[in-house]
Amino acid sequence: MDPIVTAHYGMMAATHRFDDAARRAVGSAGGEFGDLAQASADMSEAKAELEANVLVVRTAEEMLGSLLNIRA
Template identity: 45%
Template sequence: MDPIATAQYGMLAASRRFEASAFRVAQMGDPSSTVDLGHEVVEQVTAKNEFSANAAVMRTADDMLGDLLDIIA
């Protein structure tokens, strides 16, 4: 399993989750909209944290690969 590829997919998923929530918030101007702002705030914060966690995984995998190459060289 490639941790960098997995983290990239996780970042993409988090980004899509955030975009979907932002789209729903933008629809709040419609009088017939039933968007729950509290739920959308939680969605956006969760997506931000997911993105950050996946970025940390990516940095850690990169650091570990660098250390491995240093040991081998």
């Protein structure tokens, strides 16, 4: 299993969740505070998921670079 590919799919999923939450936030701006609060919390969660997946990609690239340096 390739961690970079897995992280890529995780980033795509987090981006879709963030977009959906942003649409809900805009739609609820006219009134319901509970929906706005939930949408904001969902956006924060999606942001954290995206950041975690970016760290996975960085770590995998560093590991691959180290392996290539060892083999060189």
